[in-house]
Amino acid sequence: MKVEIDERRCCSAGQCAVLAPDVFDQREDTGTVVLLNPNPPAEHQNAVRDAAESCPGMVITVTEDS
Numbered sequence: 901m902k903v904e905i906d907e908r909r910c911c912s913a914g915q916c917a918v919l920a921p922d923v924f925d926q927r928e929d930t931g932t933v934v935l936l937n938p939n940p941p942a943e944h945q946n947a948v949r950d951a952a953e954s955c956p957g958m959v960i961t962v963t964e965d966s
């Protein structure tokens with residue numbers, strides 16, 4: 901799995917960091933998303949999919965391994 905973010909569209913809602921805290925964090929000052937791991941291991945991938953679906957700004961793009 902490969903994870904990409906478009907930080908410009910982030911509205912700092914924070915679902916990503918709640919759902920997948922090993923992969924996403926938020927900036928202290930603005931609350932915008934920080935991608936901690938663009939290649940998350942299998943045990944975090946369902947949480948990343950949930951975060952991508954829950955993100956109100958459609959900031960998170962997930963590319964599955966082929």
Ligand code: SF4
Binds near residue numbers: 911926
């Ligand atoms: S859920 Fe989406 S909009 Fe909210 S902080 Fe995460 S990336 Fe940004």
